Amino acid sequence: MAVDALLTAAExxxxxxGADVSLRxxxxxxxxxxxxxxxxxxxxRRGLIxxxxxxxxxxxxxxxxxxxSATEERDTRTLTAILVRALVEATEQQGATHYFRFLExxxxxxxxxxxxKGSAWSTITQALAEQLPNGTEYERASRISSMATTLFALLxxxxxxxxxxxxxxxxxxxxxxxxxxxVALLQAPMQPR
Numbered sequence: 001m002a003v004d005a006l007l008t009a010a011e012x013x014x015x016x017x018g019a020d021v022s023l024r025x026x027x028x029x030x031x032x033x034x035x036x037x038x039x040x041x042x043x044x045r046r047g048l049i050x051x052x053x054x055x056x057x058x059x060x061x062x063x064x065x066x067x068x069s070a071t072e073e074r075d076t077r078t079l080t081a082i083l084v085r086a087l088v089e090a091t092e093q094q095g096a097t098h099y100f101r102f103l104e105x106x107x108x109x110x111x112x113x114x115x116x117k118g119s120a121w122s123t124i125t126q127a128l129a130e131q132l133p134n135g136t137e138y139e140r141a142s143r144i145s146s147m148a149t150t151l152f153a154l155l156x157x158x159x160x161x162x163x164x165x166x167x168x169x170x171x172x173x174x175x176x177x178x179x180x181x182x183v184a185l186l187q188a189p190m191q192p193r
Contacts (some may be wrong), residue, residue: 003051006030010038011052013102019109023048053110056099060090064120068153076131076186079091079124081179086120087155088175097163100155105153128186143186150185154178 009029013021015029023038030037042048058084071078091099102109107161128147129140154173161172 002030002032002037006032006037006041006048007052007055010048011096011102012098014049014052014105017096018105049106049110050060056091056094056096058177059094059157060086064091064124068120068123074127077179079128080182080186082123083124083151084155084175084182086181087151088158098159100152100159103152104156106134107149132186133188133190139190139193143190147182147185149176151182154181 006026007030009023009031010026013026017025024035026048027035027037034040038045038048041052066080067082067086071082086098094165125144129144132140132143135143155178157172158175158178164172
């Protein structure tokens with residue numbers, strides 16, 4: 001219970017305040033009186049951040065694997081839709097309300113998805129890279145990295161829109177719109193560096 005409360009509080013505070021939020025603030029928001037609670041349970045800031053990602057990643061990977069095995073289609077749109085759907089479904093089933101905003105803030109500091117050969121994520125991103133327009137290996141890797149940046153920024157906007165009312169709510173992209181925007185990014189012609 002204490003660990004879950006700390007993870008939920010940390011996910012929210014990192015999303016709202018950025019990467020430099022104090023561990024003391026996280027402990028307090030997680031209902032802990034002991035300022036050392038984060039160190040006790042996670043070792044340090046890095047351990048806490050990794051635990052937040054792991055907490056969601058298993059179900060996201062499982063959902064992606066299920067969706068991938070349910071279709072033989074491997075075109076850019078289908079694979080992108082699997083990525084988006086797996087992320088949205090798995091995190092919503094877990095009751096996550098700040099995960100995509102957390103990833104948006106922390107993207108440069110965390111390993112967002114598994115790269116182990118054979119994982120659904122690795123399979124999908126490799127297939128997407130192979131379908132990119134002509135380009136060098138570096139350009140393809142750069143495009144996949146840009147896809148991740150764009151994907152998590154759009155998912156963060158989607159997540160924000162779920163809490164917003166009125167105009168702000170209507171400005172958030174839907175999962176279907178996110179798929180189309182990411183597909184457009186992936187299919188855009190490569191430009192020399």
